[in-house]
Amino acid sequence: MPSDFRLKTHYELAIVGCGPAGMAAALNAKIRKRDFVLLGSDFCSPKLAKSPQVDNFLGFPEIKGEELRQRFLNHLKQMEIEIVSLKVTNIYPGPPFMLVGKDQSFEADAVILATGVSVQKLVPGEAEFLGRGVGYCATCDGPLYKGKTVAIVSYDREGENEANFMADLCSKVYYIPFYKEVGKLDERIELKKDKVKEIKGNQKVETLALGQEELDVDGVFFLRDILPTEQLVPGLQMDNGAVAVNHHLETNVPGLFAAGDSTGQPYQLIKAAGEGGTAALHAIKYLDGLKK
Known part of the structure; x- marks a missing residue:
């Protein structure tokens, strides 16, 4: 994030996570000229970067994970999509949603969770005492x-x-x-x-x-690098450790969508990218419905 960058106080759509799902969601939001922000870390998709070879991403046979990651990032750069380095610690349901980070907070009418999965399990008592210590x-x-x-x-x-x-x-x-x-x-x-x-x-x-x-x-x-998704949003429904979504990638919270590894197995690159694009399309449909 450039040193002079300042988040706006309100966006139509916030995409949390800059892995393949988040990047695909941002791409669709950009193509459809929506007011959105893509939030991520300084190093997007370390999981992909560490993959020695990807064999099942359509159109890119036997490509190294880091090469494919760079292609993703270059595509965003070509589309003038900025990745804002902000670690979201809380998302409060709306409408509108309130997203809170370390130094900044802002509102969004809809949110796509593309945070991946945390490899660290919750400590006993962690969920029970959230907000109470x-x-x-x-x-x-x-x-x-x-x-x-x-x-x-x-x-x-x-x-x-x-x-x-x-x-x-x-x-x-x-x-x-x-x-x-x-x-x-x-x-x-x-x-x-x-x-x-x-x-x-x-x-x-x-x-x-x-x-x-x-x-x-x-x-x-x-x-943690990745916060447990269920701890981000109060009342978010989970299913065996994954965010529960329907066919439209909607969660139980109106206006909140999820895509990629956060929605559960299979943890596949092509599934994450597909879900990210799909979640963006349904989020845009949801946003259009708010205007009517």
Whole structure:
């Protein structure tokens, strides 16, 4: 995302995720001249980049995954489609929807979830205490924990910045990394290299159980590359760990669509791209219906 880029306060359509499903959705939205935003990470589709060879994408026999990924990105560039680097931490149903990120928030009349799947399973207690001590953006919720004790569970080094930020607000910060090399943490932060077993409490978070000890905490933040989809949207219906959708790729939340790996197996590139394009077409139909 360019340094001078600023999100608008409102879009017709927000596409969350820049893998094959998200890119295909954005392409259809662009062709149909809709007001949309494509949100993703700095590196779109690492799964495709790591594939040594793709054999089942129609028209591109025996192509390397990274070459195909670059073709996708070049297609977006040719169509002047910007990928906005914003990690969405919450989506509140509307209409309109409110999408909240680390530093920005905005509204959209319709949303397509193309977030893929998180390889990390939810910790016992994580879903139950969401909004009652469990969160996914420490810098967003930091003021709520001023003078309190929090634990930050991070799966990459970006979590160190959030931990350092919280050290200025909280009386105590525990940092639990799930990656090898920890960089520079504030000296006030206590590093814990241990397993995370369970979150306990009554009406709110009270204890974080690790493999060897239990920590008394007021809040726990999980910082993952991909957030569990069911945690993004309150009331979203799931089916065996996948977002439940119908033939039109509509979820149980009006105006919310899902496509790609987030809708479940098979986890195939051609399925993801097809669903992304289809979800965009039905989202556009939904948007046209709002105007009537």
